Amino acid sequence: MLLRFQVTNHASIRDEQEISFVAGDDRPQRAQQPVPGTRFSAVPVAAVYGANASGKSNVVSALAWMRAAVLDSFRHWDPAGGVPRKPFRLRPDPGAHPSTYELDLAVDGVRYEFGFTADDESIREEWLSYFPEGKRRKLYSRAGSGPESLTFGRSLTGRRKVISELLRPNALYLSVAAAQNHELLGRLHRWFRDGLRTASDRDYQARLNYTVGLLRGRDRRSQDALIDLLRFSDLGVTELEFREPDERLLEETKRIETALNDVGVPFRVDVPDCHVRVQHRVEGGTFALELDEESSGTRTWIGMLGPVLHTLGSGGALVVDELDARLHPYLADALVGMFQSPDINRKGAQLLFTTHEASLLGTNARTHLFRDQIWFTEKDPDTLATRIFPITDFYVRDSGEAKDNLEKRYLSGRYGALPFLDDELLRRMADEIAGGGDSGAGQTVEAGRSQAAGAA
Template identity: 25%
Template sequence: MLLFIGIENWMSYREPYGFSMMATPSETYSSHLSLITGERRVLPMGILFGGNASGKSNFLDAIAYLRGLVLGHFSPEDSLPFLLDKEKRQAATNFQIDFLCREKLMRYQLSINRERVLHEALYELDQDLNVEAMVFHRLEDEIVGSVSLSAEALTTATEYLDCDNSDHLLLRQLIVDSAQAECAYTWFNECLSVQNSRFSNDERFDLMDSLSEKPQLLDLINKLLPLLDNGIDHFEIDPQNKKQLVAIHHDSNGDELRFPLRQEASGVRNLLEILPPLILSLDDEVSEAHIMVIDEWDRNLHSLLSLELLNFFLEQRRPEARTQLIVSSHDLNLLNREMFRSDELWITERLSDGSSTLLPLSDFGALEEEDLDYRQLYLEGRLGGVPNLNAFILSDWPQDSEE
């Protein structure tokens, strides 16, 4: 499970901001929460709202980039610091992520510039999320601390850093010699997935690959179709091309027609991107610890369908499971206190200097007490995160002069 991620000097996030999946003391929808070590409660869902270019995608990109960096898909050279400030362009980009892997609480910290790794550390945490044991602590090309690495592993790691690997992560190098490093790497690789990000590099949920590995997934998708009201009777694999899916319709005479997916609405195609990971994340046989991150969750989806799919996730998810869903959205129907907790709803806002802020609704303490309408407050601008339309008034545009 993802417990916390903090970023600084990443894209539009000039200052440090943190995103926590640890539940506040509120008892609202407490049955949805997961209990972990120390009876701590963890949220199943997080939803980011905000105007265009306010920082929603940039924040989710940070998760995708960090995952790709750990797995070796990217390097520090690919990092994107805050470019609108001369000092920040040259400063370090910092990440911290706390997570639960195999019921172990862990923290990974990373500081980079576009040339090298400046700082990297992996810790085990106690039940209060304080550092209990240091797995390793690296400053540039030197290991300055470790309590769990064997002498042989420490020697191997030191030799690795001495061989001009300043832009490579030590975490990935230690997965053979350190059980904790292997656990952390596996969490990034197998438990975390990010869709629709410019840094996505995750093919685990390719539709046809998923259907090939788990044929019953198609049956589950077809069972959901009547709820989606899209005119499709069912999907099936094209008998002429086993690598393609076709949608089955019926004409006015009841005769069966096969439509290739390219002829279906973009919303249907988007559904087929969302449903496989959504269903598989709830499948006990696949994963009890899957964290799915999706940018632009509601892309091409009707508002009611978007809401119903999130409700499906919450209703089908077992409280003892470790699955989580983190999405961004423009759909204000999701700012819904009848379904979500205030600590599950986050607002991004772009400031006058071009930087972004990120805050949960739970930081606005009066919301819970006064039973206020989140959507109305948001539209009134009282929560931030709404676009500034003052400069976009059509009536003020110059008109062609009359001859």
């Protein structure tokens, strides 16, 4: 499970910001899980609200980048290419400021703290501790870019020195150790690979491929669950059908990718695993439509089914950017409810999502989000840097007859994180377009000539 994520200097996030999954209250009506070795629990869902361009998507981007660094830094990053990070750029000399990423998580009943700091050239720091029996023990720490900067705790056994000799300045030790089949560190690496998943518009094809992969697999229960969710959505869809991909197209794409990568040009194309059509049953029979003929909401729902079912079925965390995009509020509400419900979410799965859908906070929502599950993003008006803060910074009643209507309070500006709309600019715009056209342009030119003549 994911317990805490902290990031400094990523995209619009300039200063240290944090999101926590640690529950503030005990709520038996939600699928919260005990945190190993503590008296705390972890919430199953966390929602991030904020205005456009406030930095919500960069919360997802930061987690996705940290995951990519763990999975790719040793195997795929150019040894001489530095660190492909995304620092905050709205200040002088952004390259002079390092970026830091840190996670608290639990894997196989043990809690870990893992993090690293990087600049444009190398990994400057890296650390990993764990808490067997609730007591903190150091596994390793790194205070520089080279192997000599590593120190190891007594709890870390295995070929740690051999692994350190393979370390590059721009690679994480965790990535190197996993590539060398280190048992303990490989377990943590697999959590980043299999237990932390992201969903955004950028990875739609990969998500669709995963959804279709469930249908093509041998697990009949997963296939039935997927079809049930298709029909549950009331989109008029009864089945998905697929046709195997064109092998010649796959081979040609692979050849182009290999050729470009061999000459130092990173290139990758997500080729569909197969051709997908959507079946609809109507009065006259069953008919199939091409996937691109379906509404954007239908395509979005189909693309989400694979990651949602896999996460609910195996545990781990799913991080979704703009959950409500192209989905009806009832569907977004139902998706959140799957993770919130103890009856449906039986493996401790977690959902972190960004959204504008304020109805999820309202009293009419199917799924009730509590105060320790709601976060906001705002941009500082002077620096344009993102600030992340929880609704618990405000007094909120979320139980009993006196429960606050969070939707109403949010939309009325009680918690901030709303766009500031300057009505004076609208009035000015109305005056400008009302007097627009060629005559307006001519008046402006004549006025400029008169001013020039007066100055002369």
